[in-house]
Amino acid sequence: xxxxxxxxxxxxxxxxxxxxxxxxxxxxxxxxxxxxxxxxxxxxxxxxxxxxxxxxxxxxxxxxxxxxxxxxxxxxxxxxxxxxxxxxxxxxxxxxxxxxxxxxxxxxxxxxxxxxxxxxxxxxxxxxxxxxxxxxxxxxxxxxxxxxxxxxxxxxxxxxxxxxxxxxxxxxxxxxxxxxxxxxxxxxxxxxxxxxxxxxxxxxxxxxxxxxxxxxxxxxxxxxxxxxxxxxxxxxxxxxxxxxxxxxxxxxxxxxxxxxxxxxxxxxxxxxxxxxxxxxxxxxxxxxxxxxxxxxxxxxxxxxxxxxxxxxxxxxxxxxxxxxxxxxxxxxxxxxxxxxxxxxxxxxxxxxxxxxxxxxxxxxxxxxxxxxxxxxxxxxxxxxxxxxxxxxxxxxxxxxxxxxxxxxxxxxxxxxxxxxxxxxxxxxxxxxxxxxxxxxxxxxxxxxxxxxxxxxxxxxxxxxxxxxxxxxxxxxxxxxxxxxxxxxxxxxxxxxxxxxxxxxxxxxxxxxxxxxxxxxxxxxxxxxxxxxxxxxxxxxxxxxxxxxxxxxxxxxxxxxxx
Numbered sequence: 001x002x003x004x005x006x007x008x009x010x011x012x013x014x015x016x017x018x019x020x021x022x023x024x025x026x027x028x029x030x031x032x033x034x035x036x037x038x039x040x041x042x043x044x045x046x047x048x049x050x051x052x053x054x055x056x057x058x059x060x061x062x063x064x065x066x067x068x069x070x071x072x073x074x075x076x077x078x079x080x081x082x083x084x085x086x087x088x089x090x091x092x093x094x095x096x097x098x099x100x101x102x103x104x105x106x107x108x109x110x111x112x113x114x115x116x117x118x119x120x121x122x123x124x125x126x127x128x129x130x131x132x133x134x135x136x137x138x139x140x141x142x143x144x145x146x147x148x149x150x151x152x153x154x155x156x157x158x159x160x161x162x163x164x165x166x167x168x169x170x171x172x173x174x175x176x177x178x179x180x181x182x183x184x185x186x187x188x189x190x191x192x193x194x195x196x197x198x199x200x201x202x203x204x205x206x207x208x209x210x211x212x213x214x215x216x217x218x219x220x221x222x223x224x225x226x227x228x229x230x231x232x233x234x235x236x237x238x239x240x241x242x243x244x245x246x247x248x249x250x251x252x253x254x255x256x257x258x259x260x261x262x263x264x265x266x267x268x269x270x271x272x273x274x275x276x277x278x279x280x281x282x283x284x285x286x287x288x289x290x291x292x293x294x295x296x297x298x299x300x301x302x303x304x305x306x307x308x309x310x311x312x313x314x315x316x317x318x319x320x321x322x323x324x325x326x327x328x329x330x331x332x333x334x335x336x337x338x339x340x341x342x343x344x345x346x347x348x349x350x351x352x353x354x355x356x357x358x359x360x361x362x363x364x365x366x367x368x369x370x371x372x373x374x375x376x377x378x379x380x381x382x383x384x385x386x387x388x389x390x391x392x393x394x395x396x397x398x399x400x401x402x403x404x405x406x407x408x409x410x411x412x413x414x415x416x417x418x419x420x421x422x423x424x425x426x427x428x429x430x431x432x433x434x435x436x437x438x439x440x441x442x443x444x445x446x447x448x449x450x451x452x453x454x455x456x457x458x459x460x461x462x463x464x465x466x467x468x469x470x471x472x473x474x475x476x477x478x479x480x481x482x483x484x485x486x487x488x489x490x491x492x493x494x495x496x497x498x499x500x501x502x503x504x505x506x507x508x509x510x511x512x513x514x515x516x517x518x519x520x521x522x523x524x525x526x527x528x529x530x531x532x533x534x535x536x537x538x539x540x541x542x543x544x545x546x547x548x549x550x551x552x553x554x555x556x557x558x559x560x561x562x
Contacts, residue, residue, distance in 0.1 A: 011112030029467035030063025035078030067101030088181025094174030098276030159328020162188030243411030294322035327368025336403025402426030
């Protein structure tokens with residue numbers, strides 16, 4: 001099996017196609033792991049480069065599973081974050097990764113910077129860099145997708161927010177989002193609007209030794225189709241556990257949670273779509289009276305644009321999500337900036353009057369256009385705090401400028417570790433201990449006992465899964481399956497223990513990138529409000545405290561060997 005990388009230098013417009021060695025696949029697996037390795041190779045001689053410089057590469061990676069196995073459709077975008085200044089990697093589903101694999105590539109490496117807006121067209125080995133000032137530049141994401149697909153291409157694109165330099169603007173494979181850390185802001189700086197991959201190529205042929213397991217996995221994944229409730233049931237589950245951050249993390253329970261959960265939001269679903277080679281079909285399309293049809297709302301979005309802003313209007317949640325997609329914004333950082341603005345307005349610290357739920361849509365547009373207060377909010381809530389409220393209580397809820405997601409670590413103690421240590425900081429996905437902790441008694445889930453070990457174990461599992469580019473919402477693949485598939489692909493025995501060792505080295509590499517950029521453990525911390533302010537859980541005041549977090553962090557450092 002061949003593994004090809006497409007290298008494009010936007011400075012010289014030079015294009016190269018080369019093979020990635022099987023040894024590199026064996027060591028870094030694909031997807032997230034391969035993205036980290038290729039990024040480090042590119043910057044290791046000058047590790048402290050500005051994320052918004054032509055020397056910062058963007059690595060777009062899939063895996064050896066993509067194009068063959070069901071639900072192996074995640075596109076990974078890896079780069080240095082203009083928001084945090086450190087390593088970031090983010091993934092989204094849809095069809096881009098699969099179509100890229102059918103065109104013969106598992107990686108695209110973008111370097112340099114174009115003098116004028118361009119887009120790239122990929123049709124097998126025919127690669128073209130085209131001026132896009134009139135065709136695509138300035139277009140919103142949904143409009144670009146429709147145009148590209150009408151022309152027979154599958155796009156990975158950015159929106160107007162990335163063009164204008166919003167620090168947490170994202171990259172969108174189709175309607176899905178790879179946005180955490182501002183991956184799109186880097187492409188916007190490079191003036192690369194979209195990468196278009198020709199659709200309609202023949203399916204990749206499956207070798208005889210893989211065919212049986214591919215067919216078996218399609219049957220197993222298809223059995224996951226019903227019942228399928230996805231993540232929205234978590235709204236009421238996490239709220240019941242009193243670990244649902246509310247009103248910019250002042251409280252941990254939202255009295256109107258049921259109005260923003262599954263029962264309410266599913267009424268707005270107009271149809272459901274599938275990502276590439278996925279028989280489940282869980283990508284909802286929702287309709288709002290404010291914005292019409294667009295991508296559906298999941299748990300994190302329902303929280304970020306709901307409880308986080310004390311908003312119980314599901315129409316506003318759906319519409320604000322659509323606006324984030326259209327402008328090309330990361331929802332969590334957009335909502336985090338709006339939550340800061342809401343509190344700053346209420347305290348009289350900024351020249352903006354909070355108007356209730358209408359302000360959510362208004363501020364999302366201002367951020368997307370970088371207009372008025374949207375200019376500083378587009379830099380992130382931390383930057384806004386430093387400018388307007390530095391002398392006030394610190395109410396920017398971020399770690400290294402990445403706004404936190406929808407799980408309060410005061411009630412789900414293990415989450416404090418993935419928020420503080422990364423690998424992209426302020427993120428739940430890289431070690432989601434909440435899934436296990438929600439099944440524990442209150443005294444267990446609010447205790448630090450055993451949490452470093454659990455966090456590390458989940459981190460390692462997640463790296464393996466992420467590197468296969470298989471969707472994390474699919475449950476039909478076991479760790480033993482991954483070992484068997486890699487063994488067949490590489491033609492040598494790859495044991496589960498070997499995969500764990502590779503995952504361990506990958507997480508060390510991710511941290512190494514940040515260490516070389518000057519990161520220090522003293523700043524592996526939580527926002528002051530989250531760390532020091534207690535919340536009430538089951539009638540008792542609960543808080544984390546600096547000493548407890550430091551102790552847990554030290555135990556996890558030892559396990560990670562960093």
